[in-house]
Structure formats: structure tokens, C-alpha cells
Amino acid sequence: MADTIFPPPSPDKAVLEEGAVFSPRFDSSGLITAVVTDAGDGMLLMVAYMNAEALALTLRTGIAHYWSRSRNSLWKKGETSGNFQHVVDLRTDCDQDAVWLSVNVEGDQATCHTGRRSCFYRKVVEDDGVARLENDGSEPVFDPATVYGKLK
Amino acid sequence: MADTIFPPPSPDKAVLEEGAVFSPRFDSSGLITAVVTDAGDGMLLMVAYMNAEALALTLRTGIAHYWSRSRNSLWKKGETSGNFQHVVDLRTDCDQDAVWLSVNVEGDQATCHTGRRSCFYRKVVEDDGVARLENDGSEPVFDPATVYGKLK
Numbered sequence: 001m002a003d004t005i006f007p008p009p010s011p012d013k014a015v016l017e018e019g020a021v022f023s024p025r026f027d028s029s030g031l032i033t034a035v036v037t038d039a040g041d042g043m044l045l046m047v048a049y050m051n052a053e054a055l056a057l058t059l060r061t062g063i064a065h066y067w068s069r070s071r072n073s074l075w076k077k078g079e080t081s082g083n084f085q086h087v088v089d090l091r092t093d094c095d096q097d098a099v100w101l102s103v104n105v106e107g108d109q110a111t112c113h114t115g116r117r118s119c120f121y122r123k124v125v126e127d128d129g130v131a132r133l134e135n136d137g138s139e140p141v142f143d144p145a146t147v148y149g150k151l152k
Numbered sequence: 153m154a155d156t157i158f159p160p161p162s163p164d165k166a167v168l169e170e171g172a173v174f175s176p177r178f179d180s181s182g183l184i185t186a187v188v189t190d191a192g193d194g195m196l197l198m199v200a201y202m203n204a205e206a207l208a209l210t211l212r213t214g215i216a217h218y219w220s221r222s223r224n225s226l227w228k229k230g231e232t233s234g235n236f237q238h239v240v241d242l243r244t245d246c247d248q249d250a251v252w253l254s255v256n257v258e259g260d261q262a263t264c265h266t267g268r269r270s271c272f273y274r275k276v277v278e279d280d281g282v283a284r285l286e287n288d289g290s291e292p293v294f295d296p297a298t299v300y301g302k303l304k
């Protein structure tokens with residue numbers, strides 16, 4: 001466990017919004033939302049969640065760690081695929097209930113487990129009150145079956 | 153209430169991840185995470201939450217609507233400040249538990265209630281196991297006290 005301890009959020013809104021104390025506001029499940037963009041071109045790559053340990057490890061090592069809600073475990077992104085995320089910039093928002101990571105992706109540049117560069121490959125369109133998805137045509141840069149095998 | 157109805161998520165992972173059916177996975181509070189970037193330069197502006205009604209209204213009107221967790225009410229962003237968000241592109245991610253809005257901001261271009269363009273104006277830095285925040289120097293483009301008055 002990394003040593004960084006996060007103090008509890010200040011009840012003073014001005015301190016929370018303008019102060020220099022980092023007191024991430026984890027939700028009732030102990031998680032905070034993390035938005036991840038590419039440090040090169042700014043592309044939105046993924047949205048994930050961190051618990052305090054994942055956030056502390058990310059700050060300590062400079063490599064992005066998350067909490068996997070599906071596996072219920074700490075998740076060092078890239079451990080299986082090799083696509084580690086090197087954190088160039090980490091920010092929080094006004095009320096400190098989200099973080100933003102700007103990263104350089106190692107390896108074949110795929111962030112999504114489907115093999116694509118970004119998880120956001122489908123556009124939502126609406127026709128006459130029916131919403132549907134349109135794939136933007138982005139192709140997998142790796143074969144998930146090969147990379148993840150039975151882990152998938 | 154907008155008419156768009158979202159079907160329940162498919163239990164079939166392939167349908168959820170590769171299909172054309174938009175079935176947003178709202179959490180146990182009925183909310184989905186929304187990441188908002190500027191359609192012009194891609195800047196990350198804010199992270200917010202939508203319930204089904206807010207999402208349907210956003211699709212219907214092309215103007216971003218959210219659910220305010222602090223006020224516990226539907227929130228048409230810009231209603232007070234005039235900084236409405238015109239949606240240029242709306243996407244969802246692989247497992248459909250987040251949406252991404254690319255928007256043009258009306259008015260004075262401030263998205264954050266502190267008067268700044270983005271909510272992410274503070275960088276997290278760590279020295280010897282102590283994490284602290286550094287303001288990136290971005291200045292408010294409006295005075296929150298004037299714009300929001302007692303609403304703040």
C-alpha cells in the first residue's frame with residue numbers, strides 16, 4: 001500500500017474549491033471518477049474509477065492504477081496488454097469528486113479492451129425518438145482474444 | 153418528459169459492446185457519468201451526471217441537460233449563467249456506462265461555477281508522499297457572485 005494519505009474533504013466550500021489541499025471526495029463505494037485523455041492529441045481514451053490505494057499508487061509511481069468494479073480488484077492498467085499509461089498530468093475538478101489523467105500510452109496504443117485506441121468508438125444518434133449507436137469505424141489495433149485470452 | 157425510452161442493457165457482452173442498440177447503464181442511483189469537452193479545441197470542461205430524463209432531453213434538444221446531485225434536480229446547464237452547451241457529438245463507451253459530449257459553449261465560455269472555462273484548474277502534485285494542489289493560473293471569466301448571486 002502506498003503511503004499517501006488523503007485528508008477528509010473540508011466542509012468549507014472555498015477551501016475545497018480554491019485551496020491547495022488535495023482531499024478527493026470518494027463516493028459511498030470509496031471510488032472517484034477518473035477521465036483519461038492522451039497527452040499527445042488530447043483524445044478521450046476512457047473513463048474509469050479509482051479507490052484511495054489506486055490513486056496513491058498512481059501518484060507514487062506515475063503509472064495509472066484503477067479499481068476494477070467488474071473484477072472487484074486493484075487494476076494496474078496494461079498489466080496484461082502491455083499498454084501501461086504514463087501519467088503526464090493529473091488534475092482534480094472544482095469540488096474534487098473527479099480526476100483527470102493526461103497520459104502517454106505504452107505499446108500498441110490501444111486503451112480499450114476491445115482492442116481500439118479509445119473506448120468511445122460509438123456515436124449516439126436519434127431518429128424520431130429512437131436512440132441508436134453508430135460505430136465510428138475505428139478498428140481494433142490488437143486482437144483481444146490473443147491479448148487477453150481466457151481472461152477476457 | 154422527453155419521449156425517448158432506453159431499453160435495458162443486453163446481458164450479451166457482444167451486443168453491449170459492438171451493437172447498435174443504445175442501452176445506457178445507469179448506476180444504482182439512476183445516473184450515468186458524462187464527460188464534457190469543447191468541440192473547438194477538445195479541452196476537458198467538466199464531469200457531470202445524467203439521469204434518463206436528462207439524457208433524453210439532451211438528445212431531443214441538442215442542449216446539454218444533467219442531473220444535479222447537490223440540488224437533486226434536473227439541470228439545464230446555462231439556465232442561470234447563459235452558458236448553454238450545444239451538443240456537437242454524443243458518444244458512449246464500450247460497456248455503455250459513460251457518455252461523452254463534445255459541445256460548443258454559448259456566452260462567455262465559462263463552464264465552471266467558479267467562473268473558469270474548465271472545472272479542472274488544479275494540478276495534483278506529490279512531494280514526499282504529500283499530495284497537494286497547484287492552481288494552473290486560469291482566471292475566472294465571470295464573477296460567480298454577480299452571475300449566481302444567492303443561488304451560489
